[in-house]
Amino acid sequence: MYVQRLELVDFRSYEAVAVDLSAGTSVLVGPNGVGKTNLLEALGYVATLDSHRVATDAPLVRAGAAAAVIRCLVVHDGRELLVELEIVPGKANRARLGRSPVRRARDVLGALRMVLFAPEDLELVRGDPAFRRGYLDDLLVARQPRYAGVRADYDRVVKQRNALLRTAYLSRKTGGTRGGDLSTLDVWDTHLARHGAELLAGRLDLVNALGPFVAKAYDAVAAGRGAAGIAYRSGVEVGAGDRATLEQALLEALAAGRSSEVDRGVTLTGPHRDDLTLTLGTLPAKGYASHGESWSYALALRLAAYDLLRADGIEPVLALDDVFAELDAGRRERLAELVGGASQLLVTCAVPDDVPAALRGARYEVSEGTIRRAD
Numbered sequence: 001m002y003v004q005r006l007e008l009v010d011f012r013s014y015e016a017v018a019v020d021l022s023a024g025t026s027v028l029v030g031p032n033g034v035g036k037t038n039l040l041e042a043l044g045y046v047a048t049l050d051s052h053r054v055a056t057d058a059p060l061v062r063a064g065a066a067a068a069v070i071r072c073l074v075v076h077d078g079r080e081l082l083v084e085l086e087i088v089p090g091k092a093n094r095a096r097l098g099r100s101p102v103r104r105a106r107d108v109l110g111a112l113r114m115v116l117f118a119p120e121d122l123e124l125v126r127g128d129p130a131f132r133r134g135y136l137d138d139l140l141v142a143r144q145p146r147y148a149g150v151r152a153d154y155d156r157v158v159k160q161r162n163a164l165l166r167t168a169y170l171s172r173k174t175g176g177t178r179g180g181d182l183s184t185l186d187v188w189d190t191h192l193a194r195h196g197a198e199l200l201a202g203r204l205d206l207v208n209a210l211g212p213f214v215a216k217a218y219d220a221v222a223a224g225r226g227a228a229g230i231a232y233r234s235g236v237e238v239g240a241g242d243r244a245t246l247e248q249a250l251l252e253a254l255a256a257g258r259s260s261e262v263d264r265g266v267t268l269t270g271p272h273r274d275d276l277t278l279t280l281g282t283l284p285a286k287g288y289a290s291h292g293e294s295w296s297y298a299l300a301l302r303l304a305a306y307d308l309l310r311a312d313g314i315e316p317v318l319a320l321d322d323v324f325a326e327l328d329a330g331r332r333e334r335l336a337e338l339v340g341g342a343s344q345l346l347v348t349c350a351v352p353d354d355v356p357a358a359l360r361g362a363r364y365e366v367s368e369g370t371i372r373r374a375d
């Protein structure tokens, strides 16, 4: 799979830009702040409907504009597919596939599979559990796009259940008599357990499949200095990990935790509270790993995602944002060997000499608002 053409209108710093790309390696070169990452972010948005940098859409739209458009032509198995997204902050995205409108933006997921590694990924190791949950769920969707629906259903149930608990909590706190009715909570428990079990089963399967790839990738990146291990940490007893057992376990955990949820006015049980534990040797990576180890770990998580998708028979686009400047010469060469065979590899850098010679493919110069092929 590779992106043949990318067009942006009012996306981030770009008023209007178009670039033709090819399979193999492309290096995007330019001084700091000219918009290199913005290009990768746009492609990442098409692949996940999310930015790797911001939680809301407003910053993605060029300052002063009302909406942004990302259009990209993806070539997969010799067939071309045009994907178009219009981002209007505060509203649902509009999307087209092959020029036909689709009902929901998430119907485009799967059209472009991409793994993006960026400096922000340090948060995968050092940050809150939400970063690691996001990593797992994005990969789940990249492998099986139907999980986008599972995730959306689960998020909706948690939101509505939280609203109910919160209204009751506030009503009690203010001594009111209205809004304290929790009679529908049992129904929400059933929905939460059903959708939660599906999401949880998907994540558990994923972590099982991913573990060996993470260990191998860390070993390759860090040259044998420590063994990386991942484990899913759930608030419920996962047993054999099948959906029926998980659904039952979630229902029981919700029943057991109901009084504290009512006391606090929030849903405390379910996959939205789980985490992915990362270890190096016998120690947790979070809180123990050095900066370099954390960075190698984050890179290993992305490379493992890339390798797992390839093992599934999907050849995703691989993008490395500002990676080489962080690495010593040995690690640069090792990484170049690991990623050199990608069907499409997009690399950004401010200093071209940071990129190993083995990766000097097509070269693009990025300057304020423009991009041009330079080789």
Ligand SMILES: Nc1ncnc2c1ncn2[C@@H]1O[C@H](COP(=O)(O)OP(=O)(O)OP(=O)(O)O)[C@@H](O)[C@H]1O
Binding pocket: 011, 012, 013, 014, 030, 031, 032, 033, 034, 035, 036, 037, 038, 039, 058, 059, 060, 061, 062, 063, 322, 348, 349, 350
């Ligand atoms: N919504 C927006 N409207 C206008 N400009 C924006 C918007 N969002 C970001 N920018 C501008 O985009 C630029 C950052 O672009 P980007 O992060 O792609 O830089 P970069 O080339 O990757 O830089 P570096 O090498 O430092 O990582 C900044 O100048 C920023 O002001």
